Each structure stands twice: as C-alpha cells, then as structure tokens.
Amino acid sequence: MKLIKQTGLITFLLGLTFFIGTIFTGSFNLTQPELDTFIKEKGYKSEIIKDELSKAIVTDEALNIFQFSSRVINAYETSNNHYDALIAKYDSEKNWDAKGKQFQYKISGKPHSISFELAKKSGKGFAADNTGWAWFLTFGLGIIGALMFIVPDIILLGKPGIKNDGIFLSAVTNRGWIGWFTFIFLVTFYILLYFYPDFIVNWVYLVDPISKSLSGNPSGQWFLYGFLYCTVMTVMAVRMYIKYRHNKYQILRTTSVLFFQIVFAFLIPEILVRFQMPWYDFKNAFPLDYDFFFRWNLEELLASGAFGLFILVWGVVLTIVVVPVMVYFFGKRWYCSWVCGCGGLAETLGDPYRQNSSKTLLSWRVERIVIHSVLVFVLVMTGFALYTFFTQESQVLGIKTQTIQDIYGFLIGAIFAGVIGTGFYPIFGNRVWCRFGCPLAAYLGFVQRFKSRFRITTNGGQCISCGNCSTYCEQGIDVRAYAQKGENIVRSSCVGCGICSAVCPRGVLKLENGPEEGRINPTEILLGNDVDLMDLMNKK
Amino acid sequence: MEHIVIIGNGISGVTAARHIRKNSDHKITIVSAETKYFFSRTALMYVYMGHMKFEHTQPYENWFWEKNRISLKEGFVAKVNTDKKQLDFTNGETLSFDRLIIATGSKSNKFGWPGQDLEGTLGMYHKQDLEKLEKYAPDNKTCNRAVIVGGGLIGIELAEMLRSRKIPVTFLVREDSFWNGVLPAQESAMINEHIKEHHIDLRLSTNLKEIKSDENGRVKSIIIEETGEEIPCNVVGLTAGVTPNIDFLKESGIKLGRGVKVNRFLETNIPNIYAIGDCAEQHEAIGQRRNIEAVWYTGRMMGETLAQTICGNKTAYKPGHWFNSAKFLDIEYQTYGWVFSERGKQENEAYFQWQHPTDNKCITISFDKNTKKFLGINTFGIRMRHEVFDKWLTENKSVEYVLEFLADANFDPEFFKLHEAEIVAKFNQENNTNIQLKKKSWKRIFSI
Numbered sequence: 001m002k003l004i005k006q007t008g009l010i011t012f013l014l015g016l017t018f019f020i021g022t023i024f025t026g027s028f029n030l031t032q033p034e035l036d037t038f039i040k041e042k043g044y045k046s047e048i049i050k051d052e053l054s055k056a057i058v059t060d061e062a063l064n065i066f067q068f069s070s071r072v073i074n075a076y077e078t079s080n081n082h083y084d085a086l087i088a089k090y091d092s093e094k095n096w097d098a099k100g101k102q103f104q105y106k107i108s109g110k111p112h113s114i115s116f117e118l119a120k121k122s123g124k125g126f127a128a129d130n131t132g133w134a135w136f137l138t139f140g141l142g143i144i145g146a147l148m149f150i151v152p153d154i155i156l157l158g159k160p161g162i163k164n165d166g167i168f169l170s171a172v173t174n175r176g177w178i179g180w181f182t183f184i185f186l187v188t189f190y191i192l193l194y195f196y197p198d199f200i201v202n203w204v205y206l207v208d209p210i211s212k213s214l215s216g217n218p219s220g221q222w223f224l225y226g227f228l229y230c231t232v233m234t235v236m237a238v239r240m241y242i243k244y245r246h247n248k249y250q251i252l253r254t255t256s257v258l259f260f261q262i263v264f265a266f267l268i269p270e271i272l273v274r275f276q277m278p279w280y281d282f283k284n285a286f287p288l289d290y291d292f293f294f295r296w297n298l299e300e301l302l303a304s305g306a307f308g309l310f311i312l313v314w315g316v317v318l319t320i321v322v323v324p325v326m327v328y329f330f331g332k333r334w335y336c337s338w339v340c341g342c343g344g345l346a347e348t349l350g351d352p353y354r355q356n357s358s359k360t361l362l363s364w365r366v367e368r369i370v371i372h373s374v375l376v377f378v379l380v381m382t383g384f385a386l387y388t389f390f391t392q393e394s395q396v397l398g399i400k401t402q403t404i405q406d407i408y409g410f411l412i413g414a415i416f417a418g419v420i421g422t423g424f425y426p427i428f429g430n431r432v433w434c435r436f437g438c439p440l441a442a443y444l445g446f447v448q449r450f451k452s453r454f455r456i457t458t459n460g461g462q463c464i465s466c467g468n469c470s471t472y473c474e475q476g477i478d479v480r481a482y483a484q485k486g487e488n489i490v491r492s493s494c495v496g497c498g499i500c501s502a503v504c505p506r507g508v509l510k511l512e513n514g515p516e517e518g519r520i521n522p523t524e525i526l527l528g529n530d531v532d533l534m535d536l537m538n539k540k
Numbered sequence: 541m542e543h544i545v546i547i548g549n550g551i552s553g554v555t556a557a558r559h560i561r562k563n564s565d566h567k568i569t570i571v572s573a574e575t576k577y578f579f580s581r582t583a584l585m586y587v588y589m590g591h592m593k594f595e596h597t598q599p600y601e602n603w604f605w606e607k608n609r610i611s612l613k614e615g616f617v618a619k620v621n622t623d624k625k626q627l628d629f630t631n632g633e634t635l636s637f638d639r640l641i642i643a644t645g646s647k648s649n650k651f652g653w654p655g656q657d658l659e660g661t662l663g664m665y666h667k668q669d670l671e672k673l674e675k676y677a678p679d680n681k682t683c684n685r686a687v688i689v690g691g692g693l694i695g696i697e698l699a700e701m702l703r704s705r706k707i708p709v710t711f712l713v714r715e716d717s718f719w720n721g722v723l724p725a726q727e728s729a730m731i732n733e734h735i736k737e738h739h740i741d742l743r744l745s746t747n748l749k750e751i752k753s754d755e756n757g758r759v760k761s762i763i764i765e766e767t768g769e770e771i772p773c774n775v776v777g778l779t780a781g782v783t784p785n786i787d788f789l790k791e792s793g794i795k796l797g798r799g800v801k802v803n804r805f806l807e808t809n810i811p812n813i814y815a816i817g818d819c820a821e822q823h824e825a826i827g828q829r830r831n832i833e834a835v836w837y838t839g840r841m842m843g844e845t846l847a848q849t850i851c852g853n854k855t856a857y858k859p860g861h862w863f864n865s866a867k868f869l870d871i872e873y874q875t876y877g878w879v880f881s882e883r884g885k886q887e888n889e890a891y892f893q894w895q896h897p898t899d900n901k902c903i904t905i906s907f908d909k910n911t912k913k914f915l916g917i918n919t920f921g922i923r924m925r926h927e928v929f930d931k932w933l934t935e936n937k938s939v940e941y942v943l944e945f946l947a948d949a950n951f952d953p954e955f956f957k958l959h960e961a962e963i964v965a966k967f968n969q970e971n972n973t974n975i976q977l978k979k980k981s982w983k984r985i986f987s988i
Contacts, residue, residue, distance in 0.1 A: 460926025
C-alpha cells in the first residue's frame with residue numbers, strides 16, 4: 001500500500017513537472033496570410049499595427065511564448081504610441097478635428113489578452129500538435145498519480161473514524177516548506193491565469209478537444225480553468241469520501257458540491273454556448289456573480305430573446321427570494337457548503353488546510369470589517385451599473401461606472417477571489433475568500449444570524465474544551481468558546497461544513513434546523529449542576 | 541476586595557477564577573508549576589497525535605488573563621502556611637492570601653512496582669508527561685515497543701496516541717475484560733475487539749510484576765506477573781488510575797484523607813480554604829457518586845459552585861444527574877444517569893441491551909425491575925441529547941417512556957442512520973410490550 005502511495009506521489013509530481021514544463025515548449029509565429037485574417041477579423045484601423053506585427057511575429061524564428069508575447073505587446077505599444085503622439089501633437093495645435101480622428105486607430109484591450117489570442121492561433125509543438133499525448137502526460141499522470149496517492153488511504157487510515165493524525169507534524173499541512181511551495185505555486189498559477197494568459201497558452205491547447213466537443217468552440221483560458229477546477233475537485237472529493245467515509249453528512253455534501261460544480265458551473269454553460277445561448281451558471285447568485293447587472297451582461301441577455309429574459313428573471317429571483325428563504329430554513333450552508341463552486345474547491349482541495357485559519361479575536365474583527373466593506377462596494381457598484389444602464393450615461397457623480405467596475409474586477413474579482421482566495425489556502429486556511437471577501441457570504445450571513453432556523457447545537461454540559469472543533473473550523477470560528485459555555489453557535493460566518501461536529505470526540509455539536517425560539521441561548525450555569533443553583537443564579 | 545489565590549490552573553481552578561471575576565472584583569491569582577496558561581488537559585493526547593498544536597488546547601488567548609485581571613504565577617508550592625495565610629514556594633518566595641482554593645488535581649497512581657521510577661516510565665496526565673513521551677517515544681525507531689499498565693480511560697488514550705505513530709503497544713489490563721468494572725459485559729467485549737482491531741496487543745487478566753532497567757537506568761523490559769514473560773520495551777505508561785495531588789499539604793493542618801476533605805460547600809476544616817476538582821474528597825458521598833470524582837465535568841461544576849460561595853452567595857455543591865463521555869479509539873461513549881456494570885449492579889437494576897449486528901454501536905438502558913423506572917443509559921457509537929435525558933431522569937420517566945420517545949434524544953449528525961425502530965422492536969420482543977416509537981418532536985425537546 002505504501003509503495004502504491006509513493007509511486008502515486010512520484011507519478012503526480014512527474015505529471016506536475018510536465019504540466020509546468022509545457023509552458024516552455026512549442027514555438028510561436030504566424031504566416032502573413034494568418035496575420036492578415038486576424039487583423040481583418042479584428043477590424044483594426046491602425047495602419048501601423050500590421051507592419052509592426054509582421055516584423056515581430058511573421059518569422060521563421062522559433063519564438064518561445066515569452067519572446068512572442070513581448071514582441072506582440074511591443075508592436076501594439078508602438079502602434080498606440082504613434083497615435084498617442086499624433087493626438088498630443090494635434091492637441092497642442094488645437095486641431096480638434098484631426099485629433100478626434102486619431103482615436104479610432106488606437107487599439108484597446110489588455111495586451112496579454114490580445115497576445116493570448118494571437119498565440120492561440122500560432123502555436124506549434126508538444127502541446128499544440130500532440131494534444132492527446134500531452135494531455136495524458138500532464139493531466140493524465142496528475143490524476144492517476146493523485147488517485148494512487150489517495151486511494152490506499154482506505155486501508156492506511158485504518159478503521160473509519162476521524163483520522164487527523166500527524167496533520168500538525170506534516171510540512172504539507174502545518175505551513176511547512178511544502179505548504180509554502182504549494183502557496184507559491186498556487187499564487188503564481190492565479191497570477192498567470194488572470195493577468196498573463198498568453199504565458200499559459202500551451203495549457204489551453206491541452207483542453208481544446210474537450211472544449212470543442214462541449215461548446216463547439218476552441219478553448220480559452222477560462223475553459224482551461226473550469227476544466228482544471230472540476231478535475232481537482234473530483235480527485236480531492238475522492239479523498240474526502242475516503243477520509244470521512246463514516247460520516248454521511250460529509251459524503252452527501254461533497255457529492256452535492258461536486259455535482260453543482262460539474263453540471264451547473266461547467267457543463268450547462270458550455271452546452272448553452274453550443275446552442276448559441278449566453279454562457280450562464282444558474283447557481284451563481286449575485287453579488288458573488290458581481291457582473292450580473294453590468295451593461296454588457298444585461299444587453300446580452302436582453303438580446304437573447306425569451307431565454308435571456310428567463311435568465312434575467314431567474315438571477316433576480318435567486319438572489320432576492322431563493323437565497324433568503326433557503327437560508328431561513330437551512331442556514332447559509334445550503335449554498336456555501338452544498339452548492340457554491342468556491343465553497344466546493346475549499347471543501348475538497350482546501351480540506352487538508354482547514355486547520356490553518358486563524359481563530360484570534362483580531363482576525364474576527366478584521367473579517368467583519370473587510371467582508372462587509374466588500375458587500376457595500378459591490379452594492380454601490382451595482383447601483384452605478386444600473387443607473388448607467390437605464391440613463392445611458394457613463395458616469396455617476398463624476399465617477400465613471402467603468403472605472404468602478406474595473407477596480408472591483410481587479411481587486412476583488414481577481415486578486416481577492418483568485419490569487420488570495422485560493423492561493424492562500426496552504427497558509428491561511430481554505431476559506432480565505434469565503435471568510436473575508438465574499439459579498440454573497442456576507443449577505444447570507446446577515447440572514448443566518450438574524451432570521452434562520454439553523455444553529456449548531458451544543459449538547460448540554462458535555463464539552464471538554466479540547467479544542468478540536470475550533471482547530472478544524474475553516475471559517476475561523478472559535479466554536480469551543482461557545483460549546484464550553486453550553487451555548488448554541490449562531491454566527492453569520494458559519495458555512496455549516498459540519499466538520500466541528502465530526503471531529504468532536506464527545507458528540508457535543510450537531511448542525512440543526514430547529515425552531516427559531518431558543519436558538520440563541522446564553523447560559524449562566526452549565527447543565528450538570530443541580531437546578532437549585534440555577535434558581536439562585538436567576539434570583540440574583 | 542479580597543485576594544483569592546487558586547493553586548492549580550486546571551479546569552476547576554480556572555472555572556472558579558472566571559466565575560469569581562464574573563461576579564466580583566476580588567483580586568485573583570492562579571498559581572501553577574505546570575504551565576503558565578490554562579490548557580485543556582483532555583486534549584493533550586491530540587497534541588502528540590498531531591491533531592492540534594499545544595496552543596490550540598488553550599481555550600483563551602494569552603491576553604485574556606491580564607484583561608480579566610487574573611494574575612498568573614508560575615511556581616511550585618512547597619507549603620501552605622494556614623496561620624500566616626501564606627504560600628511558601630520551593631524557590632523561597634511567598635504569597636499571602638485571604639482565601640485559598642486548592643485545585644491541584646491528580647497524579648498517576650504507582651503501586652510500588654519495582655522500577656516504576658525508571659527513565660522511560662510515565663503517566664499521561666501532566667504536560668510534562670507529554671514532553672517525556674516526545675522524548676522517549678517520538679517514533680517507532682526510538683521506541684520499538686511501549687507497554688501500558690492499567691485498563692482505564694487514560695490507558696486506552698495513551699495506546700491510541702502511540703499507535704498514531706505506529707509504535708507497537710502491549711496493553712496490560714488487570715480485569716478479564718476492558719473496563720468491565722464500569723461497563724456492562726456487552727460494551728466491554730465490543731471495546732476489547734476494537735482495541736485488537738487497532739493492532740494493540742491487549743493482555744487481559746494480566747498484571748505487571750516489575751520493570752527492568754538497562755545499564756543507564758532506562759526501561760528495558762517488563763515482566764508479567766502471571767506468566768513471568770518478559771516483554772522488551774522502551775516506554776512504560778503507568779495509567780492505573782490517579783490519586784489526588786496533595787503531598788505538599790501534609791503539614792499544613794488541612795484535614796486530608798485520600799484527598800483534601802471538604803464539606804458540601806467545598807470548605808476544608810480551615811476557614812477560607814477550599815478544595816475543588818480531582819483533589820477534593822467529600823466527607824460523605826453524594827448520592828451514588830464516589831467521594832473523589834476525578835472527572836472533568838465535576839471539576840468544572842465545583843469551580844462554578846465555589847465561585848458562588850466566594851462571591852457571597854453561599855452555595856452547596858449539588859451535582860445533578862450523573863453524565864460522562866469518552867472515546868475509545870473510534871467509538872464514542874456517552875452515559876446519562878446510572879448504568880452499573882454487572883459487577884456493581886444494584887439489586888433492583890435490570891438491563892435492556894441492543895447491539896448493532898456489524899457496526900460498533902450498542903446501548904444499555906438500565907431500569908428498575910419492579911417499578912420500571914428509567915435509571916440510566918450507556919450509548920456507544922450513537923450520540924444522545926444531554927438535556928433530554930437530564931429531563932427524563934428528573935421526571936422519573938419509565939423505561940417504556942424513554943423508548944417511546946427515543947427519537948427525541950438522538951443527537952447524531954444529520955443523515956446518519958437511525959436505529960430507534962430496531963431498538964424499540966427488540967425491547968417489545970423481550971418484554972412483551974407494544975411500544976410505538978414516536979416521531980421526533982421539537983416541541984417536546986424544547987419544552988424543557
């Protein structure tokens with residue numbers, strides 16, 4: 001068994017090495033006709049860009065992706081700089097007519113995204129030409145290796161039951177050197193994915209055939225991400241199934257998040273695209289889905305006929321009816337731990353790191369300020385977006401809606417939700433985003449705290465203050481602080497993962513949807529002392 | 541404002557301190573030689589097993605004590621001077637008090653076995669025991685085998701700890717079945733099996749004769765009394781129960797028995813000196829309880845009670861219905877009310893027992909043969925709701941009532957398989973009754 005596990009680890013690392021190595025393979029250059037087609041498709045009016053791109057990338061040289069990217073970006077900058085100079089010149093000459101004409105020649109868009117588009121058309125080599133083999137050596141070996149590493153735990157972990165042995169003695173799970181390496185890898189991955197997609201164009205080739213078979217389109221970086229997300233979740237869900245095989249709540253919950261990720265977040269949207277419908281994830285509720293009310297989305301939905309309208313109505317109903325009603329009956333866990341994709345990754349890939357979330361009072365204070373600020377931010381931004389949409393003006397109170405949207409997209413959508421949210425798993429625990437950043441979690445939390453039947457019940461006076469519950473709470477709740485007082489845990493941040501109940505060695509905690517009355521039960525004296533004592537306390 | 545000094549920062553002492561602070565403005569000092577900050581003793585095992593770090597066992601952050609004006613003093617009390625109302629420390633320091641709370645807990649029993657103090661022997665009670673274990677048994681290369689002597693809760697926890705690092709364990713138990721002085725035979729047998737399934741070499745009806753030393757004064761092997769067999773080992777865990785940790789009080793004039801003698805108000809024979817927790821000994825037992833109860837929960841309750849007295853609300857220690865819990869490797873155990881083992885069974889006591897055919901789950905309900913009054917329940921592998929049993933015991937419900945409403949008492953996580961129907965069916969069959977299981981009702985549960 002141990003041998004299988006070790007072989008699995010080596011296989012996985014081999015797959016990972018190939019995966020990383022793939023970035024550096026292949027060559028990128030275009031033929032003149034290919035470039036011409038591209039420019040025509042794009043409808044560039046600049047006269048310079050064609051020359052510049054021809055000089056840069058129509059070549060026999062075997063450019064690697066980094067050279068290719070820098071050349072492309074240079075070409076765009078040269079072109080844009082040229083027109084910027086003209087604009088400045090006409091501006092100083094007060095030749096407004098000529099100045100105005102120059103703007104149409106400027107090319108907008110993120111340089112690395114344009115570079116990605118060009119690279120995607122031009123790549124040759126290992127990943128682009130032998131996709132099947134390349135997929136096997138990267139994804140394939142990774143999956144096989146990971147499963148070989150995980151599955152022997154059925155036997156190695158011993159009898160079913162909570163087995164957290166050695167978690168704080170391992171460099172993987174105790175912020176040791178492996179944890180830090182994982183952190184660096186994940187952060188780098190997200191930075192590349194969000195900001196330098198052209199650098200990982202070779203990875204995108206790996207999933208091209210899958211993308212074509214689903215939506216009919218070649219893959220982009222977000223398809224790659226979606227596929228990788230589902231793969232990682234599936235493999236790590238196997239780990240969850242084995243680790244918590246004695247616990248039906250965990251098994252059902254894992255199955256549920258896996259189902260919603262694969263079907264709702266991945267397959268349905270891709271299939272919608274195949275039928276020429278808008279890409280839409282039916283479970284992704286506003287304000288987590290922060291661009292739902294952005295102009296481009298509303299316009300796209302309105303242009304898609306009855307189906308677009310249905311999505312529009314569903315999105316609104318989901319947020320203002322389904323979410324609060326479900327939270328009232330089941331707590332926010334129905335979403336955060338049973339449906340949400342972010343939660344899904346946190347509960348599968350992130351499970352080995354859950355014990356690293358900080359439980360200090362300080363982090364609780366920070367958490368409340370930050371998460372509610374994000375909620376306010378998203379609401380203000382949405383207000384701007386809707387105002388802009390209905391009035392057709394581009395700014396509110398002198399602030400451009402687009403600017404606000406860009407800031408949110410960069411700071412919250414990319415940096416917080418992606419780079420920090422997942423990248424920081426190994427160091428700050430697996431729910432950094434859900435805990436500190438997610439505006440939907442903040443909204444669900446309000447309902448859960450003030451109007452819900454959900455609570456974690458403390459079993460009378462049975463708590464021994466051992467601290468397993470607090471240690472393994474991914475949301476950083478000091479569960480023990482309540483349990484040792486005999487109080488139910490009613491907190492807005494609780495996502496109802498149920499691990500506190502699972503790790504409790506005394507059967508003290510139970511996730512429950514009970515009557516609202518008596519849900520919050522501050523206790524003076526714990527159960528166990530004679531009732532007389534309580535009377536005395538009450539008389540005081 | 542008086543100066544309240546508490547010796548011992550375990551659950552009893554700290555609970556007392558917290559409740560005194562809640563209800564008064566007294567000056568409070570907690571004295572401990574073991575650690576500076578309070579930690580949960582019951583969680584020490586998880587530190588060795590790597591489930592937690594030591595800091596996770598501390599229920600309060602380190603700033604808590606200063607913020608709540610509870611002074612912490614590290615030091616070992618050599619003597620209590622009751623006349624001068626002063627503590628003398630081993631390093632010569634002194635500390636005066638207006639009232640003193642003795643909450644020094646227990647130490648591991650040693651029964652005069654030859655070699656019991658050799659290097660490599662340890663109990664599993666203090667933080668220092670954990671440090672010793674890390675020293676002598678960090679892995680199965682340093683420690684080829686460990687022997688545990690004494691078949692109680694601490695013994696099985698120590699066995700679990702060592703097994704988590706793949707160290708072979710021989711477990712010597714004096715009784716012919718694990719903990720059968722406390723557990724009914726059905727439960728005890730199930731635990732025996734479970735211990736063996738975890739590759740622990742369980743030796744029942746086996747006593748320790750002596751511990752042998754190598755040339756460096758370290759444990760080399762042990763000899764078994766019955767067979768004379770020698771078992772080579774590097775660590776010997778002595779877990780045959782605990783006794784009150786009160787040696788330093790011998791010349792203080794405080795009346796001692798096995799523990800510090802206290803009345804129902806937890807007062808000793810000296811005014812303004814009290815004892816709580818494991819080290820307190822009641823003059824007369826309360827109900828069916830023992831005079832000394834080395835149980836986490838009772839320590840906590842005594843702390844709560846004494847804090848009332850100290851804050852001017854003189855309160856007797858009157859523990860409610862007995863309850864306890866433990867975990868035997870993967871099997872959780874809870875008990876409410878009294879279920880005595882066959883050995884200690886009362887004359888009027890009858891059992892109803894149910895066991896799952898394959899899983900490690902079973903229950904024993906004890907009831908009065910004549911009146912059918914429900915006396916207590918042991919559950920293994922099934923969680924039960926404390927409030928519900930507490931209420932049923934107070935209201936003297938019958939065993940039939942308990943079975944009829946058993947669904948109200950289940951506390952297992954959602955979606956877990958429920959067994960109430962099978963349990964009730966078995967009871968009906970054995971007792972010729974026709975009890976119909978009622979569906980769980982929040983109304984009943986919350987009408988407490």
